[in-house]
Amino acid sequence: MSETTPVRTRRSGPVAAALVAGAALVASCASPQTSARGGDADEVKVALVTSVSGPLASYGEQYLQGFEAGLHHATDGTGEVDGVKITVLEDDDAGDPAKGVSLVKKRIGQGVPIVAGTVASGVATQIAPVAEQNETLYISGPAATDEVTGAGDHTFRSGRQTYQDVVTAKAILAAGSGGAGGGRVVVLAQDNAFGQANVAAVREVLGTDGTTVAPVLAAPSATDLTPTARKVLAEDPDMVFVAWAGDTAQSMWATLEQQGVLEQATVVTGLDIRASYSVFGKARDRVTLLAHYVPGATRTPEAEAMRAYFAEKGWQEDLFSPDGFNAAQMVVEAVEAGGADGDTKAMIKALEGFEFSGVKGPNTVRAEDHALLQPMFQAEFDGRTPTVTRTLDPAEVAP
Template sequence: MTSRSVRIHRQLATLAACALLAVGCSKAGTAGTASDGSGAGAGAPVKVGLVYSKTGPLAAYGKQYAQGFRAGLDYATKGTGEVDGHRVELSVRDDAGDPAKAVSEAKELIGKGCTILAGSTSSGVALQVAPVAAQNKVLFISGPAAADKITGLNKYTFRSGRQSYQDIRTAAAFLGKDGKSVKGGKVTVLAQDSAFGQANVAAVKEVLGKEGATVKAVLAPPSATDLTPFARQAKSSRPDLLFVAWAGDTASSLWTSLTQQDVFASTKVVTGLDLAASYPLFGPAATKISFLSHYFDGAAGTAVERAMSDAVTKAGAKPDIFTPDGFTAAQMIVHAVRATKGSAGDTSALVKSLEGWSFDGVKGRLTVRAEDHALLQPMFQAKLTGAAAGTGTPKPSVVRTLPADQVAPPVAPMAG
């Protein structure tokens, strides 16, 4: 594995799910008045602020998000950059994956009048920015950040990506003949004995354990380089499903160990499909793994996906795992602004316009659940082909699309 691949995987595994897009941030005030700075006056601009990881360990994800946002803004405004005659002004800020920096940037933008914020690649960032949004009564649409706690955190916070529960439900669908019931199934989580690994174990127990599955964990010290003993333990637990959550530069060694121990012959091995740059890291095991997927280029086959892909490609990039999150955020913002006739200062009206809204997104039909602002969406099960011998470029394809209701998280009480 090259040093570049190691760096890529380390960044990927640290996933916490953005750049600051100020689209005409304005001071809270009375909707429809030109004096509130909201863009309510005839032709007045609407300012939106986008705070994302332009730099830092999640920069690759942040870049995708920002590219998707710009494509989505162009799509939702039909190339005009305006909503009902109100020009959208976009201000971008870098949080570098640091919650403290993100909060500082968000406060500065709010101080300048922003009432709409988007972004947050990292869950740690989103969980800190969301309370700031509530305190200042501004609309906040979180991006790739996957922490379940973001859903229902407060009435001003929404999300444009998926959450961890939807990932785990997608993994659970590999169990059983119908892919719906996990009762009686045996699940082993293979992970490192770290905060990242323990969080995955806890999540699987919380979701699948409560549904009747027996969940065990095989945890390896993060410093371990000989992973054969842990591959053997995973195999000896005889699970129906082996859920792998692995971080760091030993990933290739892990997949090699699982292959050498012939684990794939005795159980279904599931892990998350990350961005395209990570595909070669699976080596010869790539074609044997069952992947849960939020998104990959070409997964959905929708008209909106084609529009996003065309726009991003024209800009010299390629759609990837979190490009739709930015695109969706832009769709949500334009809808909210249009529903309030450009009065971005009426935050309550912005919030109300999004609650219960269903629309055609990149992945298909999406719905913002009114009760807790979860984004209900389809998820994918996928496979990689073209790298059976550890050579060539692995390519993903959809094995199954899970409808939004099958992977929908339970309703979370609105905290504030």
């Protein structure tokens, strides 16, 4: 992944669609005589592997809807690139790494040249090496673990990563404290890939200037979180950084309230999906929110296009809608560059340094490690819905 790859820009929407070149992609695992599209010269297949069932199913739905809207926008509603149909194959990994890897291997064996997704960090970290070994382009989804960044030449991100969340939290806290450091930070998370990535990122970003970072990790299957909250209190924290995903969020926030954690320390957390807004309960007005995305808060052409498409479908934009939209834009860019020969190196070169306007604002694929540089937000609840109080420039929160 070259650091000297020149930065290019791409216009999105109808003008971009008119400029897209035809593509016939060849999977690396196929023989030179085998079409990467199952023998159909007018079709390119893209495998979307993500959670349609399981604890992160709602995240997967948002990603898939965003992808559909993004593909519609980037191809001017045709679903085609210069007459070549893009066929999307959806697979449910259910949040299971073994199942996700099996699905990806199956699709690669069928000659599918591009894989996109997933929402589960544990699945993404297993897909990336498979893509690398088979020289298949992999555009990761909302999975936030930092391990995906720099995982290989063939792996790219379409969403943010944990480090960007934590740097956003640091900027928020610095603004509130006048830049003062020190103190004790507890990371409250689940004991899985996502939670462990948050612990590592908080230690790296906040564990400076005399600040001590201690993890309190709960089993992902835990339903009684009182012992976990008591562990947090026992650490006597100045700040609690909460990184939590899934169906137990409401129980977690209620337990923190009941056990007095919100009174003892400043609590910082990431804004989750719409369905989670009510789970904060009494904690709503006492937490500091960092936000990957706040629905309705941006006014880019892509955001407006996504909202128009969603309105026609009866959908609501949500936290991970932009990630799917980004992934579709990146797929179109890759197909344009890959050409009829399915040149994987050309696809990689096209995406490295790729600058494009997304739902959130300006995006840049960093050439050297394929991180996606993007804006991040600080938010607060205004009644029942969150509003943006501060937008952080991509450079401010770059990994």
